[in-house]
Amino acid sequence: MIDDIIKGVEDYLTPNIPVKLISQGAEALVFETNVHPYNPYTTASNASYIIKYRPAKKYRHPSIDQALTKHRTLTEGRLLSKLSNIPGINVPQLICCDPYNGYIWQAKVGCVLPNGTFSNLKNYLWYQKNIDPFDEDKIVKVLVSVGRQIGILHCNDYVHGDLTSSNILLDNNTSSGTNSANEWSPYLIDFGLSSYSTMPEDKGVDLYVLERAILSTHSLFAEKYNQWLLQGYKQAYCEMSLGKDDKERYTKLEQVLKRFEEVRLRGRKRSMIG
Numbered sequence: 001m002i003d004d005i006i007k008g009v010e011d012y013l014t015p016n017i018p019v020k021l022i023s024q025g026a027e028a029l030v031f032e033t034n035v036h037p038y039n040p041y042t043t044a045s046n047a048s049y050i051i052k053y054r055p056a057k058k059y060r061h062p063s064i065d066q067a068l069t070k071h072r073t074l075t076e077g078r079l080l081s082k083l084s085n086i087p088g089i090n091v092p093q094l095i096c097c098d099p100y101n102g103y104i105w106q107a108k109v110g111c112v113l114p115n116g117t118f119s120n121l122k123n124y125l126w127y128q129k130n131i132d133p134f135d136e137d138k139i140v141k142v143l144v145s146v147g148r149q150i151g152i153l154h155c156n157d158y159v160h161g162d163l164t165s166s167n168i169l170l171d172n173n174t175s176s177g178t179n180s181a182n183e184w185s186p187y188l189i190d191f192g193l194s195s196y197s198t199m200p201e202d203k204g205v206d207l208y209v210l211e212r213a214i215l216s217t218h219s220l221f222a223e224k225y226n227q228w229l230l231q232g233y234k235q236a237y238c239e240m241s242l243g244k245d246d247k248e249r250y251t252k253l254e255q256v257l258k259r260f261e262e263v264r265l266r267g268r269k270r271s272m273i274g
């Protein structure tokens with residue numbers, strides 16, 4: 001089954017574009033290549049691109065499946081393009097998108113951590129926790145900057161829709177000379193369920209989903225980690241100029257935090273009742 005899907009992808013891309021499967025998620029297959037789609041005859045050894053392909057889901061009615069695939073691929077492409085124009089937000093550069101066939105092509109971000117795992121937030125927290133001596137400052141810095149990314153996203157009235165610690169990649173961009181070896185820039189990925197929303201509820205749910213993700217994978221330190229995330233989140237709201245007065249900005253932040261608390265309470269009730 002998976003071999004047939006990979007064969008279909010290779011046929012679609014032609015032999016000029018060799019790919020390596022790097023992830024098989026719930027929704028998509030993700031491949032890596034060093035070939036640029038508009039310039040397939042020159043391969044840059046240091047450039048790397050991601051091709052995300054949403055295959056057909058046989059359990060869905062074909063026309064609903066096609067419409068969903070098109071919608072999610074288009075949403076992801078649009079969001080990558082729009083968000084890349086917002087100062088301060090880090091998302092992978094969109095290279096090209098074929099929503100009808102379910103393909104989206106983007107720049108690769110992230111790297112391999114010294115323990116051999118890929119640098120998403122989940123792996124990074126595990127990796128840092130096991131380093132001796134434990135360096136809390138590094139973790140605080142990363143989590144505050146992740147919180148800031150989410151804060152800027154929400155301040156601009158976009159919500160992610162699937163904000164897990166695997167959908168936050170950390171890039172150590174030493175080659176550009178802008179970052180020292182110890183500095184990580186968080187990038188948000190996987191925007192297929194994202195949307196434009198002014199509703200505090202949607203933002204509260206984003207925060208809750210991430211809080212739960214951290215709790216389930218790093219339960220021992222989750223409370224601290226989530227505090228640092230919120231610290232960065234609040235900073236972003238306070239620092240961002242929305243062209244409106246300060247009072248309105250703080251009110252928006254308060255509304256989101258209040259709703260986040262309500263979503264938490266609902267979540268707690270649900271898990272108590274089962």
Ligand SMILES: Nc1ncnc2c1ncn2[C@@H]1O[C@H](COP(=O)(O)OP(=O)(O)OP(=O)(O)O)[C@@H](O)[C@H]1O
Pocket residue numbers: 022023024025026027028029030050052092106107108109110118120166167169189190191
């Ligand atoms: N731009 C990117 N740069 C580097 N790696 C990426 C990029 N986009 C996706 N990946 C890798 O592929 C994985 C799956 O991507 P993505 O989350 O977009 O697909 P998905 O099918 O929705 O996955 P899941 O169901 O696990 O959320 C990511 O966790 C990441 O490891």
